[in-house]
Amino acid sequence: MRRFDVRTIGGILLIVFGILLLLQNLGILMGVVALIWALIFAGGGAILVYMFLTNRANWWAIIPGFALLSIGALIALDEFWPQVGNALGGAIFLGGIGLAFWVIYLFNREHWWAIIPGGAMFTLAAVAGLESVFEGAELGGVFFVGLGLTFALLSLVPAPQGRMKWALIPAVVMVVMGVLIAAAAAGGLALLGGIALILAGLYALFRIFVHRI
Numbered sequence: 001m002r003r004f005d006v007r008t009i010g011g012i013l014l015i016v017f018g019i020l021l022l023l024q025n026l027g028i029l030m031g032v033v034a035l036i037w038a039l040i041f042a043g044g045g046a047i048l049v050y051m052f053l054t055n056r057a058n059w060w061a062i063i064p065g066f067a068l069l070s071i072g073a074l075i076a077l078d079e080f081w082p083q084v085g086n087a088l089g090g091a092i093f094l095g096g097i098g099l100a101f102w103v104i105y106l107f108n109r110e111h112w113w114a115i116i117p118g119g120a121m122f123t124l125a126a127v128a129g130l131e132s133v134f135e136g137a138e139l140g141g142v143f144f145v146g147l148g149l150t151f152a153l154l155s156l157v158p159a160p161q162g163r164m165k166w167a168l169i170p171a172v173v174m175v176v177m178g179v180l181i182a183a184a185a186a187g188g189l190a191l192l193g194g195i196a197l198i199l200a201g202l203y204a205l206f207r208i209f210v211h212r213i
Contacts, residue, residue: 013044034079042072056107063100070096090128098122105157112159119150141182148174 020036048065051058070093077085077092098121104114123146127139151171155164 013040016040034075038072038075038079040072041068041075045069045072059104059108059111062103063097066096066100066103067093087132088129091125091132093125094121094128095125098125109158110160112154112157112164115154115157116150119153120147123147123150138181141178141180144174144178144181146178148172148176148178 017040020033020040023033045065045068048061048068051061052065073092073096074085074089077089098118101114101118101121104111105118123143126146127143130139130142148171151167151174155167155171
């Protein structure tokens, strides 16, 4: 899409935004204003996604594109299914941004870095969704486990420089931190510590046994 086309569409959208704002303030078309706003945000997101699909050099456009699509979906949910919008609004928005980063990687494996913010956004989306279901629950462990799984995935996916085995180090560290935080929140840290000591002792005995054979 040429720059002229983008500017033209942007100008038209600004005019439409202004008209809708005036109609809303005047109390006209109040029944369909939310739907129109949802379509406008979704339309803006679709334009940015189209810019990415027609020219992969515009990989940056997919991020605000998916963000606008998510906002459009949230406006529609708040209007027609407010219970769902209130419960999953944050998860939908964060998940949409996370999906954008993963799409960047899927279309260009050189952008392997996009897996990290994508996984982080999906993790935050999961935390936001769980918070709406389990109010007051300690979900810090879920966040670290999600980040750890993201780095574990990074160590498995193909990249131009080959497998990124270094990602296993932060993966293990974050998963262990997440498990410890979750155990502490559940009051089972002492139990987990005891199990860890038993496993360490069994491993030490195993090493001694192997060396004697």
